[in-house]
Amino acid sequence: MIQPTIFRPPYADGRRHRADPRAVDADRCANWWSSGVVIVVLFAAFVAILMAWSPSLLDTIVIGAVLGVVAIGATVLGYWYPRRFYQTYAYRLRPEWIEVRKGICFRRVIAVPRARIQHIDVARGPIARSYGIAKVVLHTAGSMYSDVTIEGLAAETAFRIRDKLIEERRSRAK
Amino acid sequence: MTADREPPQSPVPPSSAEPNQPEEPNALPAPTDPAQATSPNDVTPGSSGAPDAPPNAPGAPAPTLVALDTRNRLHPLSLLFSFIDSVRNFIIPGLLVLIFAWGDKYELWVMVFFLPAMITSILRYISLTYEITTTEVVIRQGIVSRTERHILIDRIQNLDTVQSPMQRMFGVAELTIETAGGATEAEASLKVVSRDVVDEIRAHVKGRRTVTSAADGESSLALPSADETAIDPAAATPEPRDDDDGTPAAGIPATEAPAAETSAALDEPPILRMTMANLVAYGLASGRGLAIVGAGMAIGWQFGIFDRMSERIETVFPWIEGIPVFWAVVVGVPAGFVVLALLSIVWAFLKLFGFELRRTDDGLHSVCGLLTRREATIPNGRIQSLSIRQNLFHRITGSFTMRVQTAGGETNAQDQLNRFWVVPIARLNRAPELVNAILPDTDFMRLVWQKPHPRVRRRMFFRWLLLTAFVTGILHLNGAGGWTALPLAAIPLGWVAACLRYRMLEHAFDDDRLHVVDGLLGRRHDIVPVARIQAIGLQQTPIDRYHGLSSVNVAIAGPFGSGARARVFGLPLRRGMRLYHRLRDRTEREGWAVSAALDHSSAV
Numbered sequence: 001m002i003q004p005t006i007f008r009p010p011y012a013d014g015r016r017h018r019a020d021p022r023a024v025d026a027d028r029c030a031n032w033w034s035s036g037v038v039i040v041v042l043f044a045a046f047v048a049i050l051m052a053w054s055p056s057l058l059d060t061i062v063i064g065a066v067l068g069v070v071a072i073g074a075t076v077l078g079y080w081y082p083r084r085f086y087q088t089y090a091y092r093l094r095p096e097w098i099e100v101r102k103g104i105c106f107r108r109v110i111a112v113p114r115a116r117i118q119h120i121d122v123a124r125g126p127i128a129r130s131y132g133i134a135k136v137v138l139h140t141a142g143s144m145y146s147d148v149t150i151e152g153l154a155a156e157t158a159f160r161i162r163d164k165l166i167e168e169r170r171s172r173a174k
Numbered sequence: 175m176t177a178d179r180e181p182p183q184s185p186v187p188p189s190s191a192e193p194n195q196p197e198e199p200n201a202l203p204a205p206t207d208p209a210q211a212t213s214p215n216d217v218t219p220g221s222s223g224a225p226d227a228p229p230n231a232p233g234a235p236a237p238t239l240v241a242l243d244t245r246n247r248l249h250p251l252s253l254l255f256s257f258i259d260s261v262r263n264f265i266i267p268g269l270l271v272l273i274f275a276w277g278d279k280y281e282l283w284v285m286v287f288f289l290p291a292m293i294t295s296i297l298r299y300i301s302l303t304y305e306i307t308t309t310e311v312v313i314r315q316g317i318v319s320r321t322e323r324h325i326l327i328d329r330i331q332n333l334d335t336v337q338s339p340m341q342r343m344f345g346v347a348e349l350t351i352e353t354a355g356g357a358t359e360a361e362a363s364l365k366v367v368s369r370d371v372v373d374e375i376r377a378h379v380k381g382r383r384t385v386t387s388a389a390d391g392e393s394s395l396a397l398p399s400a401d402e403t404a405i406d407p408a409a410a411t412p413e414p415r416d417d418d419d420g421t422p423a424a425g426i427p428a429t430e431a432p433a434a435e436t437s438a439a440l441d442e443p444p445i446l447r448m449t450m451a452n453l454v455a456y457g458l459a460s461g462r463g464l465a466i467v468g469a470g471m472a473i474g475w476q477f478g479i480f481d482r483m484s485e486r487i488e489t490v491f492p493w494i495e496g497i498p499v500f501w502a503v504v505v506g507v508p509a510g511f512v513v514l515a516l517l518s519i520v521w522a523f524l525k526l527f528g529f530e531l532r533r534t535d536d537g538l539h540s541v542c543g544l545l546t547r548r549e550a551t552i553p554n555g556r557i558q559s560l561s562i563r564q565n566l567f568h569r570i571t572g573s574f575t576m577r578v579q580t581a582g583g584e585t586n587a588q589d590q591l592n593r594f595w596v597v598p599i600a601r602l603n604r605a606p607e608l609v610n611a612i613l614p615d616t617d618f619m620r621l622v623w624q625k626p627h628p629r630v631r632r633r634m635f636f637r638w639l640l641l642t643a644f645v646t647g648i649l650h651l652n653g654a655g656g657w658t659a660l661p662l663a664a665i666p667l668g669w670v671a672a673c674l675r676y677r678m679l680e681h682a683f684d685d686d687r688l689h690v691v692d693g694l695l696g697r698r699h700d701i702v703p704v705a706r707i708q709a710i711g712l713q714q715t716p717i718d719r720y721h722g723l724s725s726v727n728v729a730i731a732g733p734f735g736s737g738a739r740a741r742v743f744g745l746p747l748r749r750g751m752r753l754y755h756r757l758r759d760r761t762e763r764e765g766w767a768v769s770a771a772l773d774h775s776s777a778v
Contacts, residue, residue, distance in 0.1 A: 141708055143739055
């Protein structure tokens with residue numbers, strides 16, 4: 001795996017890059033947070049039902065079991081999915097186009113000519129920030145592929161790629 | 175838009191040049207035409223607004239109708255037309271109600287709508303002003319909450335005019351300004367201004383835009399210099415876009431041609447003109463009569479007219495009940511078809527009478543309409559893709575219709591008619607010529623057509639099976655009894671459809687244009703210039719992977735979800751990858767020269 005260094009990010013090396021390894025952990029953390037909130041709410045509702053209606057023992061066991069399965073499933077999925085996702089994930093930056101390949105079930109490779117990029121965002125949530133991860137969103141004018149995301153970048157790399165692309169745009173637009 | 179009104183290289187006195195527009199001359203020069211100077215319809219010279227506007231320097235030619243940097247009102251007749259406009263929606267139902275529901279106390283209810291309409295049209299006239307500057311069109315509107323809309327002239331995609339018969343009588347027109355964007359409505363609509371003002375604004379916008387579009391490297395779609403390109407396409411077209419530093423290559427000579435040459439271009443015979451036979455064929459192909467009858471029925475149903483009508487008919491023609499059913503059907507059904515066809519033809523005549531498509535130095539220009547004249551312009555370089563379509567009627571009669579996708583928002587169906595259907599109908603053997611008139615250097619001879627893998631039939635059939643299974647399941651759950659088996663009878667139909675579609679599917683890519691053909695009974699042939707491709711994707715769904723297939727999608731600029739794309743599907747993964755790589759690397763070679771394919775790409 002080629003690690004982009006802080007000093008010379010892959011602006012246009014044409015090589016296939018994998019995501020920063022921290023991205024897997026960041027995504028797992030994000031998944032667990034979001035599924036955790038839902039599960040806590042569901043359990044709260046479960047407890048509230050127990051208090052309010054005091055259902056039969058069988059019902060309690062069934063509902064509890066379903067909830068438990070959901071909780072375990074969400075946790076396992078939240079652990080497994082990011083690893084699998086970043087196994088198939090790769091991006092490439094060439095002087096003329098940027099290519100992103102991703103998808104577990106629905107696989108796709110998308111190439112965006114650099115000259116067609118309308119504007120560029122760097123997106124990072126609180127969890128991604130704490131892991132030092134960011135993603136670059138490339139917006140095109142197309143009716144499909146109107147936003148293509150380069151995911152799992154080290155924050156420094158993401159900002160530098162963005163700055164580079166904006167600089168290119170400016171020199172092109174003059 | 176005569177040439178004398180817009181000399182492209184008019185020497186401009188330095189005093190009139192705007193400080194922030196060094197490269198662009200004041201593009202609304204004065205026609206020293208006394209006939210036009212005597213009809214100053216729309217000018218309200220700077221009374222209400224723009225005290226800060228720089229007055230035109232005394233040395234500069236003074237504009238006649240629309241002074242730069244002053245706020246102008248619409249034509250006073252817009253009072254009338256906006257009133258008609260707001261009332262129009264009620265007129266037909268209102269009249270129907272008046273006729274068929276006489277004495278039902280409905281007629282007073284209808285009248286209630288007229289008063290507010292009158293007030294709003296007056297308020298609108300008072301509040302709306304437009305202002306033309308060297309760089310912008312500014313439209314101010316509103317009394318309580320004022321809105322001020324600045325439209326950069328460089329960003330204007332389309333300038334269309336619509337003239338209803340009444341507006342033609344008064345010499346006024348409705349001007350619609352549209353920029354690229356996902357909006358479903360036009361950016362601004364000046365309804366109504368006088369015809370001369372329309373021409374002047376058009377000339378102004380055109381003068382501003384020619385330079386920018388040439389600098390964007392839009393040379394490939396600029397006006398070909400009349401003769402040579404058609405005869406000798408290979409030799410006469412040097413690569414015009416090899417410029418890395420953005421130096422406009424071939425665009426400037428064409429667009430800044432001397433005035434004599436541009437007016438000669440206007441005098442050229444139109445690319446397409448509709449004959450009477452064409453109009454009849456268009457009407458028949460459109461099948462619009464059915465839609466008209468349907469709309470009429472719907473309205474009729476709404477107001478319960480049919481019951482009354484059948485009563486009245488029976489009272490007027492009492493013998494009608496004596497006709498046997500057999501003869502009613504035998505005579506009535508063909509007669510119905512004839513009526514539908516006639517209605518369609520009438521509709522075609524109303525819409526498309528006198529249709530002409532021309533290439534001007536401005537872009538593609540079309541005019542049509544029997545009563546309401548519509549004029550539309552697609553500026554050079556704004557055509558994103560082109561689509562040759564044939565329905566069953568077209569295929570039987572050997573004709574086609576052609577549609578153009580621009581980056582602007584979709585507008586209402588009426589405007590689409592002459593904006594996007596650049597060729598309403600023409601014989602199939604004219605297709606290469608017409609395509610080349612719109613997208614020059616499209617070579618049909620060199621195309622190597624490729625078909626998807628035959629397995630794609632199985633994939634399409636598989637989807638059909640899933641659908642029928644779904645429908646069957648729903649029927650079963652609803653307790654449809656014996657009817658549950660009905661969708662199963664449709665299974666063979668799915669296979670037939672898959673085979674038909676497979677016969678139609680093909681694609682070709684000659685490094686300049688991607689051609690994609692799709693269809694079942696109809697046929698649709700999309701042509702996408704490489705320079706217009708926004709992004710390319712190679713995709714595999716799970717079903718695709720099961721069949722070992724893949725699809726290549728090409729995104730074209732357009733509003734989200736507008737279907738502005740080309741899709742090649744059913745390719746084995748290896749071939750899909752090859753096509754994807756060719757497309758990707760071709761856009762690579764396209765390089766920076768076409769970077770600003772869309773003007774708004776230079777927005778940020």
